[in-house]
Structures are given as structure tokens and as C-alpha cells.
Amino acid sequence: MKQHILPAIKLTAVTIIFFMGIYTLFVWAVAQAAPNKGEGETISVNNKVVGYKLEGQKFSDDKYFWSRPSAAGYNAAASSGSNKGTSNPDYLKDVQSKIDTFLVHNPTVKKEDIPSDLVTYSGSGLDPDISVAAAKIQINRIAKTRNISEEKINALVQGQIQKPLLGLFGTEKINVLQLNIELDKLK
Amino acid sequence: MNTEILGIVTIFFATVLFAIPLGRYIGKLYNGDKTKLDFIFDPIDNLFYKLSGIKADREMNWKQHLVALLTINLIWFLFSMLVLMNMSWLPLNPDGNPSMTADTAFNTSISFISNTNLQHYSGESGVSYLGQLVLMLFQFISAGAGMAVCAVVFNAMKERTTDKLGNFYNYFVKSCTRILLPLSIIVAILLVFNGTPMTFKGKDQFISVQGDTVNVSRGPAAAMVAIKQLGTNGGGFFGANSAHPLENPNYFTNAVEVISIILIPIAMVFALGFVLKRKKIAWMVFGVMMLGYLLLLVPTVYYEMKGSSNIAAMHVAQPLGSMEGKEVRFGPAASAHWVITTTVTSNGSVNAMHDSLTPLSGMFAMLGMMVNSFFGGVGVGFLNFYIFIIIAVFISGLMVGRTPEFLGKKIEAKEMKIATIIALLHPFLILSFTALSSYLFAHDPKTYAAWLNNPGYHGFSEMLYEYTSSSANNGSGFEGLGDSYPVSIFWNITCGIVMLLSRFLPIIGPVAIAGILAKKKYVPESAGTLKTDTTTFGIMVFAVIAIIAALSFFPALALGPISEYFSK
Numbered sequence: 001m002k003q004h005i006l007p008a009i010k011l012t013a014v015t016i017i018f019f020m021g022i023y024t025l026f027v028w029a030v031a032q033a034a035p036n037k038g039e040g041e042t043i044s045v046n047n048k049v050v051g052y053k054l055e056g057q058k059f060s061d062d063k064y065f066w067s068r069p070s071a072a073g074y075n076a077a078a079s080s081g082s083n084k085g086t087s088n089p090d091y092l093k094d095v096q097s098k099i100d101t102f103l104v105h106n107p108t109v110k111k112e113d114i115p116s117d118l119v120t121y122s123g124s125g126l127d128p129d130i131s132v133a134a135a136k137i138q139i140n141r142i143a144k145t146r147n148i149s150e151e152k153i154n155a156l157v158q159g160q161i162q163k164p165l166l167g168l169f170g171t172e173k174i175n176v177l178q179l180n181i182e183l184d185k186l187k
Numbered sequence: 188m189n190t191e192i193l194g195i196v197t198i199f200f201a202t203v204l205f206a207i208p209l210g211r212y213i214g215k216l217y218n219g220d221k222t223k224l225d226f227i228f229d230p231i232d233n234l235f236y237k238l239s240g241i242k243a244d245r246e247m248n249w250k251q252h253l254v255a256l257l258t259i260n261l262i263w264f265l266f267s268m269l270v271l272m273n274m275s276w277l278p279l280n281p282d283g284n285p286s287m288t289a290d291t292a293f294n295t296s297i298s299f300i301s302n303t304n305l306q307h308y309s310g311e312s313g314v315s316y317l318g319q320l321v322l323m324l325f326q327f328i329s330a331g332a333g334m335a336v337c338a339v340v341f342n343a344m345k346e347r348t349t350d351k352l353g354n355f356y357n358y359f360v361k362s363c364t365r366i367l368l369p370l371s372i373i374v375a376i377l378l379v380f381n382g383t384p385m386t387f388k389g390k391d392q393f394i395s396v397q398g399d400t401v402n403v404s405r406g407p408a409a410a411m412v413a414i415k416q417l418g419t420n421g422g423g424f425f426g427a428n429s430a431h432p433l434e435n436p437n438y439f440t441n442a443v444e445v446i447s448i449i450l451i452p453i454a455m456v457f458a459l460g461f462v463l464k465r466k467k468i469a470w471m472v473f474g475v476m477m478l479g480y481l482l483l484l485v486p487t488v489y490y491e492m493k494g495s496s497n498i499a500a501m502h503v504a505q506p507l508g509s510m511e512g513k514e515v516r517f518g519p520a521a522s523a524h525w526v527i528t529t530t531v532t533s534n535g536s537v538n539a540m541h542d543s544l545t546p547l548s549g550m551f552a553m554l555g556m557m558v559n560s561f562f563g564g565v566g567v568g569f570l571n572f573y574i575f576i577i578i579a580v581f582i583s584g585l586m587v588g589r590t591p592e593f594l595g596k597k598i599e600a601k602e603m604k605i606a607t608i609i610a611l612l613h614p615f616l617i618l619s620f621t622a623l624s625s626y627l628f629a630h631d632p633k634t635y636a637a638w639l640n641n642p643g644y645h646g647f648s649e650m651l652y653e654y655t656s657s658s659a660n661n662g663s664g665f666e667g668l669g670d671s672y673p674v675s676i677f678w679n680i681t682c683g684i685v686m687l688l689s690r691f692l693p694i695i696g697p698v699a700i701a702g703i704l705a706k707k708k709y710v711p712e713s714a715g716t717l718k719t720d721t722t723t724f725g726i727m728v729f730a731v732i733a734i735i736a737a738l739s740f741f742p743a744l745a746l747g748p749i750s751e752y753f754s755k
Contacts (some may be wrong), residue, residue: 008259010239011356012266012328015363018235019327020320023368027375027410031385038385040405040433042393049393052403054382054432057395064397068515072427076403077311077390079427081512081540083667085645086495087751099503114503116494120511123430123522123539129515133506169194170438171507171518180396 043177045184051177052076056128059176062105063145064183065130065138067176068117069098072125082121095119106141113137129173132161148186156182191520194438195488198524202446202453209450210457210469216361217338217353217462228365235360243360246351249702252339253695255355256332260300260691263325267296270321271314280315281389282404287313294679299325301690302333302564304415304422304535304662307679311404311426316387322422323411327371330418331363333566336694337455338362340573341462343701344594350706362566366451367418374413377443382436385409408434416447419564421535421662429525429538430514441517441538445525448534452562455569463594467720472572475725479561479732483551484527490545491519491526512540523548530555533564535662542640542649542665549665550748553652556659557740558732559613564660567690570697572728575735577606577700579728580719589717596704609696614739616658616685617651621743624650624681637674640667644754648747653678657685 031038041053051057058074059067067074071082084091098119103111115133135157143150160179164170215222236243247255270277271292275285287295291307298305299322308314314322335358342352379385384405391403408424412434415422429435429444456476460469491513494505508519517525522539529536530552541552555561560571576593581603584591591598625647628635639646649665656663668678710716718724 004255004258005262007239007241007356008255008262011235011241011360012259012262014235014238015328016324019363019368020324023327023371024320024323024407024410026372027379027413028385028387028407030376031379031409034379034385035382038379038383038409039388040384040386040391040403041382045396050396051393051401052391052433054436055403056432057397057401058399059397061397074399074401076401078309079311079404079425079431080309081427081430081543081666083540083542083640083665084511085542085641085648085667085751086497086509086511086545087643087645087754088641091641092497092501095498096501099501111502112504115507116498116503116505117507117510117515119503120498121543122510123512123514123537124425124427124432126427126432127514127516128432131507131515133504164190164194165438165442167190169190169197169442170521171191171515173515177396184396 043181045181050181054128055126056122057177059180062141064180065135065142065176066118068122068127068130069120070125070127071121074126076126079124079126081123081125084121106138108140109137128175128177130176132172132174135174135179142183152186153183156186191492191518194442195520195524198442198445202449205446206450206453207457209454211461213366213454213458214461216365217341217358217458224365231364232360235364236356239356241356243354243357245354247353247355248350249339249343249352249698252336252352252355253698256336256694257691260332263300263328264296267299267321267325268292271295271318274315274318277315277317279317279320279387281387282315284312284315290676290679294683295322297683297686298662299422300329301660301686302329302418302420302533302567303657303660303686303690304420305657305664305682305686306422306662307675309426310424316406319406319411319424323414326411326414326418326420326422327363327367330367330414330420330565331359333564334362334366334455335359335566336698337566337569340570340697340701341459343705344463346595346709348706348709350702352702352705367414370417370447371410371413374417374443374447375409378409378412378440381440382433383409383412383440384433405433412444413447415536416444416534417451419448419452419532419534421529423536429536430540435538437516438521441521441525444536445521445528448528448536449532449562451565452532452568455566456562459569465720471720471722471725474722475729476561476572478729479558480527480531483531483555483561484524487527487548487551488520488523490548491523495545509545512543514538526552527555529663530661531558531561531563532568533559533660533662535656537663540666541652541663542667546748546752549648549652550744553655553744553748554736554740556655556661557613557617558736559659560732567660567694571693573697573701574606574609574693575728575732576719577602578610579724579731580717582731583724583727584717587717589715592710592716593704593719595709595711596707597710598704602700602703605696605700609693610735612692613658613689616689617654618739618743620654620681620685621651635674637669640669644747644751648751651743651747653682654685657682658689660686660690
């Protein structure tokens, strides 16, 4: 053991320099060429930052498309899921109350049409997206609240659908922040 | 075909396609052959050896390998404790995060040197950037150490009689600089250009469209995410791990990250074939591992895409499937694919919350860790499998009345004893500690009420999962388990002990067996030799794994996920 202690200490020191230091700085240097220098891409409206492109934020007003429920309250400094088992009775009550709330705010919607992503918590608490069905089901409410025709809003939603990767792989989705920013621009 | 299914099938085949050439490269490295990249890496490695005063060509026997491994791990542990308990006043702490308490630092240090990455803290608030970088260092070197001992066992399996099994530091440095580093750089760059942050600036603040003030955690995440995936570490930069949109921005990065999880574990199997120059052995191992992986993967994808029966009972639509704890940009199929990939290997990063999986998917995730050798962790996954091979050789030898021989070496009582102890250690640790925590909870549910986030069978599963994950050096969790102060002390200490034992004993055992076998006389194959590179033998190994897992874990699983499934 003795003969290994000194080399072990020295080798650890070298790995610290190499993997903590040089590797990190190298990736950081490359990041300077990335969007917003690797500091996280922001979205601005009227030259004011209103959000991070990748991170979801809370939308609960009737005039906006709602984002998914968040166990973290959309706190981007404390990401978290609900960690509730789907058999937990308290959790199921919680989901039921979310369904009821949604129905109160969207009286024309039938319960069977609510897609589950609108009433279940996302994994990170910061999910930026909703499914296409989740956006469409809110169109009627938005149209009424904003006094804009449903056709116009439907066209906006259609335009915001992000196809699966290369049109082949994964899910279709809609970024809620971008959708709502575009929605605010509609007259 | 559904685009979600097509996505994971494509990722699956891409992984195997990348793993074969990587396996050939790793095989060359461990054999000491020349590779095309030597002109870059020879000078780097020589610098490592020179600065550390290491003679990289001094051959070691199996005991010396283990002493070298354990010594350097002790140094890492002390260094980690020192940083984690003092990081509040050390540099690189723009968010002013506190130092860890002794018990959390103990748990975290063992967690990261043992390649587990169980995290009883949240990345955003529990560590400084310096702390993150130190943990990232361990993600490199704990993975490198695992691969190095695997290289020792590969070397010992060659057809000859020797006690000289290469140099530990040589295998270790090569694994870090020539395998983990270049791959990490590629993955980190892909991540950075897809939006993962790589900055030393602290939290940002903005006012959202609806007028809420939001703080945004950032940091040097891309560098860490790359190696956490590639080194089967799994410890994420942010609390939500790869479910976090900054840690895993889109479907493409999800594909890159999920491939990174299992790429090296698969490649190590092919590397074995190249080292021994017996590709049929590698294909036998690959076949058994892949069969086990698929048997867990397919039903998990099915159940997650089918959705939760409890949510269905509330009469809302589940067009995608079960969405609790999942992200829309991945969807249930890619999430289920990740769930099984991260649990059969000992990675433990998550892109969906495992606590919220449907009951049987939760069970398949646990089974992946309970077997812990369907590919398994980088390096150590094969060591676990090696134990099962030894047991299978012995049993089938007895069954057909042939001398139990593996690659020309007789398996005798001593090796069998070691193999049996190691094979039973894993269930022993999981079950006895789950029993202990269940006992405490059942006898005093008020004191320990903060432990469980869910009642009933699922609450039991949370405890079972925690110890399974610790013992498999996996690091994922049913994260509802209350690991915050003061009940955290119990979990920090017990999980720390489990991780420590289940990291080092399952390394010591196989290395000892391989070392003892390597020294034995080589018996050339004859008509009386049991062939170990055949499908029949593969089935035998699979049967041994399945029987041990079923006998050990069925009762516990019946109390947890199976009861939950049937009780609705």
C-alpha cells in the first residue's frame, strides 16, 4: 500500500488539472461560439427578456395557452417532478381537481377530450411544451377571452406545431412560450 | 410506424452500430496495440505518468492491482469530503450555495467515487460550481477505474499461465484519456450547440410574460452532462437531471444522451472478443445481455405508452400515454427506453421521474438494477456477468458430468465460493436494508412519516428502489423518498454503506477469481471440454441469472410493484 500512496496522490492531482481544469475550459471555450455563448438562450419582447427559450414558464391566465402543471411552480432554480405514484389517492384527487378547474375555465370542453399532459405534472417542472391536442382544446377559451375568431387562433396553433425530429422520430409538440408571444401579437 | 416507436428503434440500432468499432478500438488499447490516435494521446499519457512518478510498464499481479485501486479511491474519498464540506467559502460559488453536512458529504463522496451518483442534494442549491466540477472529475476517474479493473480481468482470461496482468495505472489513464475524454468532448459540444449552458455565471433573473419574477439556475453543465452519460455515472447538474430542459434540450440531444448511456457498456463486450481474439465468446455475452435488455425494454415501452389505468379511470384522454413525470418533447416511448437503458447499465440518470412510472414499469426498472449485468456499468457490468459465467460453468459442468473449465482453466471450490458470495451479496444488501427501513417505518410511522411520498405498496417500493439503486451503483431513485434533513441522516449513512460495499466487493471478487485462474495451468480444449461460446451455454447463463434474480427478489417485488399493479 505504501508504495501506492504517493503515486495515487500525484495522479489524482494530475487528473484534477486535466479533467477539472483543461477539459472544462476547453468545452467552455467552444461554448463561446454557441448561441448566447453557452449562457442559455433568452427570448425578448420589445427588447425585454421575457424568458429562456428552452425552459417553460407559468401560464394560468385565461387569455394565454396554459402550460403543464409544475411540481416546482416553474421555479427555474429548483427543478423537480411531483414524484407521485399513479396509485396514490391524494395524487388522484389532485389530478381530479385539475380536471375540474380546467372544465370550469373551458366550459365547452368535454372531459373525455382533455389530454392527460394538461393535468399531470411534468418531469422537470419546467416542461416548455404541450401536446398539439392540449393546445387545440384551449382555442375556444382563448378566442372568447380575447375576442378573436377561432379560425385565426387555430391557424396560429397550426403554424406553431413542431414536427418530430426530421419528421420521423419522436413526438409532435408546441412550445407554449413562443405560442403565447405570437398570440399577444395577434390583433 | 408511429414516430415515437420509430425513434427508439432507430436509436437502438444506431447504438449497436457505434458500439462495434468502439469495442475494436478499446480492445486494441487494452492489448497495447497501436492505434491511429497514438500521436495525440501518447504524449498526454506520458505526461500523466511522468508527473505522477509512475512506471506504466511495470506488470502487477491481481493483488497489486486491487491495492492500487483501493489506495487511489481512498485518496479520492478524502479529497471529495474536503471540498464538499468547505465549498461555501471556496471559489466558483456565484449562487452562494452552502457546504454539505458531514452525512450528506459522506453519502455524496461515496456515491461519486463508487460510480453510483445517488444524489441526496439538488444541483441548483446543494453544491457550488467547484463542487460540481469535483463531482464531474469523479465521473471521469471512477468510470476509468471500473474500466481498468475490467481490462485486468480481460487480460487474465487470455490463454496462458501467468500472474502478470498489466499495469493498473496504465489501464486507468488510457481509459480516461483515450476513451472517456474524446467521447465526452464530442457529446459536450453537441449539447452546447443545442442550448445546454456552459458558463461560470450565476443565476439569471427575468420577468415572465405573465409578470412572475423567475430565477434561472445555470452553470458549467454541458461538460458534466457528457461524462455523466458516458461513464454510467448519472449524476445530473440540475435537480431534475436529464428531464431538465437545459440538461436535455430536445429529441436529438435525448438520442445522443441515451446512446451515450449504453455505448461503452456494449462496446466493452465487443472489446472482450477483440482482446481474447474469440469473437464468438463476445457474441454469446452480447446475446445474453441483449436478450435481458429487450425483455425489460419492450413491456416497459408498452405499459408507458398504454397510459396509467388510474388516470384512465378519471375519463381523460391519454393520447400519448402516461405523462405524469414525463416531458412532452420526449414522450412515453423515449422515456421508457431511457428508463430501462439507465437501469440495466448502472447509469441512473433520468429523463422522466421513475417514482411516477406505472407499477410494472417501475418493477422492470428495479429488475434491471437487481440483475445489474445486462451490460451494466462501464467495466464493472462485465465483472458482474463474469461471476454468473463462473457459476453457469460450474453448474453445467456438474449437470453433464464434465470438468468445469472456462477458457482452459479449471474452476474449483475456491473460485466458486468467491463467485457465490459476490452473487449473493447484492440481494443480501438490498433485502436486509429494505427490511430494516421497513421495520423502522412500520413500528413508528409517525416519526418516519417524512420518509415516504406515497402510501401503501408504492411507499414500500420507494424504499426497495433506493437500496436496489444504491447496491447496483445506479443512482436513480424513486425520488419522492424523503432524503431531506433530519430523516436524511439514516438514508445518507445506510445508502453510503451499501454503495461502498457493493462497489468494491464485486470488483475484488471477480479480479481475485480471474487472477487465481490466470495462474492455473492452461488445459487445451478437448472433446471433454464444455463449450462456452455456444447458444446453449448462453441460455444456461441466462437461466442462472434469471433464477438467482427470481429467487432473491420475487417476494420483495410482490410486496411492492406487483401488489400495486393488482390493487388498482
